[in-house]
Amino acid sequence: MTPEFSAKLERYRAEMVRRGIPCDVIEQWLAAALPCATLTIDGEGPVVGHFGGPLLLPPKAPDPEFPFLARLRCADLPERVxxxxxxxxGHLLLFAFPDLDGGGEVVHVPEGAVVEQRASASEYYDEEEDALEIVEQYPRGxxxxxxxVSLPFHTSKETAAADDRRSEDHPWAPYADVHWDLWDLDGTALSPGGRLQLGGHGVEASTGMDPVAAAALTSDETYDPGDWKLLAGWYPRIEGREGFSLHWAIRRQELSARRFDRTNESLHWNP
Known part of the structure; x- marks a missing residue:
C-alpha cells in the first residue's frame, strides 16, 4: 500500500461519513478497495505512454481488428501502483472502438523487438459507417x-454458473450512486481526453454487474472472481459516445504467461 493509496482511502472515508453511510458499510466497502493507476493527458504525474502516435508492431504480428488507442511503457507501470x-x-498497445458492436485488443511488444509502422485498422473504417468520424476524436498526447484507489461500485456479485446464474447484493448497494462524487475527489472524472484505468475495479454508470465478471462471462460458463483481474478500462470523452466504457479483463494465469491475446472485453453504453 503506497502513501498515496492510504491518503486517498481516508479522503473517501471522510466523504462517505459526510454522506451518512453506515460505519459498518464503509468499512466493508473500503476493505474491498484495490490500487489502480489513472492515466490522463492533463495530469501532473510521470509520463508513462501516449494516446495515439505511430502504430509500431512486429512484422509477423497480425493486423489489429480495431483502431489504435494507446501505447504504454510497462517498466513505468509498477505493480505497487x-x-x-x-x-x-516492452510496451502494451491498446486497440478499441467505442460501440456496442465494437471491442478491443491488447498486444505486448517486447523491448528490443523489430517493429514496423502499420496503418491503424483502415479496413474497419470501411465497414463501420461512422468509424472514421469517431476515431478522429480519439485523444492524442x-x-x-x-x-x-479503486472501489467496487457494482452492486451485485455473480455466485453461480452461467446456466444457473444467481446474484447477491453487496452491502454498499444502496449507496453506490456516490461514485461520481468520489471520482471527482481525484479530479480525473472530467479529463478532456477521457481516461484510462489500469487495475482496480471497473466502473459502469448504470449496471449493477461487475464489468470484470461481464467480460469473463462472454466466453466462460463459470466465473471465479479470484481468477480474473481488470487489466484496463477506457472511459472516453467523445461526442456521440457519451457514457461509454470498455473494460479488458484477463485471468491471472494468462497475465503471468503474457497471453494478452486471451483478454476478454465488456462494453457498456449509457447515452
Missing part, C-alpha cells in the same frame, strides 16, 4: 499517471 504483474519491459 497498478496491482498488476505486468511484463517488466502524453499520458500522465497518478496512483489511485
Amino acid at each position: 497498478t496491482g498488476l504483474a505486468l511484463p517488466p519491459d 502524453e499520458l500522465h499517471m497518478i496512483s489511485g
Whole structure:
C-alpha cells in the first residue's frame, strides 16, 4: 500500500461519513478497495505512454481488428501502483472502438523487438459507417499517471454458473450512486481526453454487474472472481459516445504467461 493509496482511502472515508453511510458499510466497502493507476493527458504525474502516435508492431504480428488507442511503457507501470504483474519491459498497445458492436485488443511488444509502422485498422473504417468520424476524436498526447484507489461500485456479485446464474447484493448497494462524487475527489472524472484505468475495479454508470465478471462471462460458463483481474478500462470523452466504457479483463494465469491475446472485453453504453 503506497502513501498515496492510504491518503486517498481516508479522503473517501471522510466523504462517505459526510454522506451518512453506515460505519459498518464503509468499512466493508473500503476493505474491498484495490490500487489502480489513472492515466490522463492533463495530469501532473510521470509520463508513462501516449494516446495515439505511430502504430509500431512486429512484422509477423497480425493486423489489429480495431483502431489504435494507446501505447504504454510497462517498466513505468509498477505493480505497487497498478496491482498488476505486468511484463517488466516492452510496451502494451491498446486497440478499441467505442460501440456496442465494437471491442478491443491488447498486444505486448517486447523491448528490443523489430517493429514496423502499420496503418491503424483502415479496413474497419470501411465497414463501420461512422468509424472514421469517431476515431478522429480519439485523444492524442502524453499520458500522465497518478496512483489511485479503486472501489467496487457494482452492486451485485455473480455466485453461480452461467446456466444457473444467481446474484447477491453487496452491502454498499444502496449507496453506490456516490461514485461520481468520489471520482471527482481525484479530479480525473472530467479529463478532456477521457481516461484510462489500469487495475482496480471497473466502473459502469448504470449496471449493477461487475464489468470484470461481464467480460469473463462472454466466453466462460463459470466465473471465479479470484481468477480474473481488470487489466484496463477506457472511459472516453467523445461526442456521440457519451457514457461509454470498455473494460479488458484477463485471468491471472494468462497475465503471468503474457497471453494478452486471451483478454476478454465488456462494453457498456449509457447515452
